[in-house]
Amino acid sequence: MKFVIARAFGAMVLLVASMAAANAANIEVKIDNFSYSPQTVTVKAGDTVTWTNGDDIPHTVTSKTGAFRSKALDTDDKFSFTFTTPGAFPYFCALHPHMTGSIVVEASGGT
Amino acid sequence: MSHNRDHGEGPNRRKVLECMTWAGTGVLWTIAGGVPHSLGLVGEAAAQEAKGLTFLQISDSHMGFDKPANPNVKGTLEEAIGRIKAIPAKPAFMIHTGDITHLSKEQEFDDAEKIISQAKLDVHYVPGEHDIIDPENKLYKERYGRGTKGSGYYSFDANGVHFMGLVNVANLKGGGMGSLGDEQLKWIEDDLKGRSASQPIVVFAHIPLWALYPTWGWGTEDSEQALGHLKRFGSVTVLNGHIHQVMQKVEGNVTFHTARSTAFPQPAPGAAPSAGPLKVPDDKLRTMLGTASVTFKQGEQRLAIIDTPLAG
Numbered sequence: 001m002k003f004v005i006a007r008a009f010g011a012m013v014l015l016v017a018s019m020a021a022a023n024a025a026n027i028e029v030k031i032d033n034f035s036y037s038p039q040t041v042t043v044k045a046g047d048t049v050t051w052t053n054g055d056d057i058p059h060t061v062t063s064k065t066g067a068f069r070s071k072a073l074d075t076d077d078k079f080s081f082t083f084t085t086p087g088a089f090p091y092f093c094a095l096h097p098h099m100t101g102s103i104v105v106e107a108s109g110g111t
Numbered sequence: 112m113s114h115n116r117d118h119g120e121g122p123n124r125r126k127v128l129e130c131m132t133w134a135g136t137g138v139l140w141t142i143a144g145g146v147p148h149s150l151g152l153v154g155e156a157a158a159q160e161a162k163g164l165t166f167l168q169i170s171d172s173h174m175g176f177d178k179p180a181n182p183n184v185k186g187t188l189e190e191a192i193g194r195i196k197a198i199p200a201k202p203a204f205m206i207h208t209g210d211i212t213h214l215s216k217e218q219e220f221d222d223a224e225k226i227i228s229q230a231k232l233d234v235h236y237v238p239g240e241h242d243i244i245d246p247e248n249k250l251y252k253e254r255y256g257r258g259t260k261g262s263g264y265y266s267f268d269a270n271g272v273h274f275m276g277l278v279n280v281a282n283l284k285g286g287g288m289g290s291l292g293d294e295q296l297k298w299i300e301d302d303l304k305g306r307s308a309s310q311p312i313v314v315f316a317h318i319p320l321w322a323l324y325p326t327w328g329w330g331t332e333d334s335e336q337a338l339g340h341l342k343r344f345g346s347v348t349v350l351n352g353h354i355h356q357v358m359q360k361v362e363g364n365v366t367f368h369t370a371r372s373t374a375f376p377q378p379a380p381g382a383a384p385s386a387g388p389l390k391v392p393d394d395k396l397r398t399m400l401g402t403a404s405v406t407f408k409q410g411e412q413r414l415a416i417i418d419t420p421l422a423g
Contacts, residue, residue: 033385034327056178056388058214058244064285072244074214075178092285095240098328100286 023108024082026050029101031059031073034093036101043083045108050080061101062094069094163408164270167195167205167232168315170352170402171372173241174222175213180375180388181396184213188226190421191373191402195230202404203269205232208352208370209239209280209317211251220250238263239317239353240280261294266302272407273306275299277316279331289318289331296333300340311346311407311414319351321360321367324380329354338365348414350405354386357403357418368416371401398423 024046030037032054043049051061053073061070061079067089070079083089083105093099169191176184195205207227212219227234236255243251243262252263259265262281267274277299279289291299303312314320320337322330331337341347347365355377360367375388376399383389391399401420408415 033387035385055385056176056180058241060244062285071246072214090285094283095244096328097283097285097287098325 024048026080028052030054031099034059034096034099036099039100040102040104042104042106044106045084045086046082047105048080048082049103050078052076052078058095059099060094061091064090064092163406164272165200165202165404165406166269167202167230168208168350168370168403168405169195169205169227169373170208170317170370171210171239171355171374172207172223172227173210173213173372173374174219175216176374176388178375178388180390181400184374185222185226187397187400187421188223188373189229190397191400192226192230194419194421195232195402198404202232205230205234206274206276206315206350207234207236208315208350209237210241210352210372210374211236211239213241215242215245215248215250217250220254224254235267235274235276235315237276237278237316238280240283243281260298261292264295264298270407271409272311272313275302275312275314277314277320277337279316279318279320279334287332288325288328289316289320289334291331291333291337296336296340299337303340303344306344308343309345311348312341312344313348313350313405313414314341315350317351318353319358319367319369320349321362323354323358323369327380327386329380329386341365346414348405350403355389356399359416366414366416368403370403371399371418371420373400373402373421376400397421 025043027041027043027047027049029041029049029051031051034055041049051070053059053075056075058072058074060072061068063069068081072095073079083103086105086107089103089105091101091103172188173184181187211223238251256263262278264278265276277291277295279291282292283290318331319329320331320334345364349365349367351369352372354369355372355375356369356379357371358369376391377386378389398420401418404417404419406415
């Protein structure tokens with residue numbers, strides 16, 4: 001009996017998770033000419049942002065607050081991060097710190 | 112082509128632009144009576160039979176870079192080292208002002224070592240931002256960081272000249288430029304304490320230690336503090352890389368100079384949408400790569416710096 005309940009609960013959790021995933025968007029940020037484009041992006045909690053480096057020089061995507069940190073991205077390398085907490089997430093390139101950008105995360109509005 | 116600053120006048124804009132359009136392999140530096148000046152191209156430098164201390168500067172080898180701006184960076188580094196080996200009067204040593212590698216990979220460090228060691232000269236390194244991007248930042252330190260402080264800074268003396276190798280590429284802050292950091296600034300102050308103001312000082316670091324073009328991050332945000340500690344010295348020479356082109360500025364007793372890359376050129380400040388590698392026609396590439404030589408002569412006022420292209 002206990003086992004059956006646990007399984008049913010597990011299935012519900014999976015269902016909720018997949019519903020959230022269906023609503024979540026994947027947002028692209030391009031790195032070109034030593035800048036992030038778009039420089040500021042507003043997303044919903046649960047969305048994933050993917051950065052792609054189009055330059056012939058490596059760059060990083062490094063949170064100013066330590067929330068996320070990519071390795072050095074060579075040409076065409078990608079880095080993805082899923083934002084779950086609302087708030088502003090400023091970031092920069094640890095190699096070329098004059099390059100800055102920001103992800104603004106809004107509450108997802110209930111699922 | 113030589114930069115001669117014997118008359119002490121600052122470079123006018125036209126001269127600076129002339130420097131920027133040079134093509135070349137390296138810079139030959141001569142320290143004469145405390146102030147380094149460029150002797151010109153490597154070949155010319157050798158011809159002047161400079162007496163005193165002569166050392167070489169190479170920079171920005173970017174081992175591992177394989178993009179259109181130069182798909183053969185090993186080849187051009189080999190050419191630069193070949194030219195250095197051919198200098199009749201053997202230089203005392205070499206400095207490398209960073210970006211030895213493109214991506215801080217073991218193989219890239221190995222390739223650099225294999226080629227640069229053929230010059231059979233002692234090499235004093237400082238890291239560029241490309242040399243400290245492996246996950247634990249350990250490859251550079253293992254190879255070149257022995258006996259250094261903090262992120263890899265150190266000093267030494269040669270022929271009465273005090274050399275300081277600084278690191279301005281570590282722990283950079285978002286929105287900023289190059290940075291030395293408080294710990295290193297304190298060390299600089301202590302390292303200079305008690306030294307005679309007449310002792311010539313040569314400072315070398317990767318990113319320029321002057322606000323060359325902040326829009327592209329070409330500067331060091333706390334360099335003024337470092338230069339403050341150097342103010343009382345009669346002869347200060349600051350040698351940098353990072354911008355892959357020759358630029359020079361004289362301010363009071365301080366001469367600032369940047370060397371060419373051996374790998375690929377970068378655009379003049381503001382001349383392109385960004386500082387990315389500059390693709391030039393194949394027959395022009397070697398005129399924009401090079402090395403430098405610096406000679407110090409006792410009893411003269413300036414160091415001689417010679418920027419030498421790989422060709423042209």
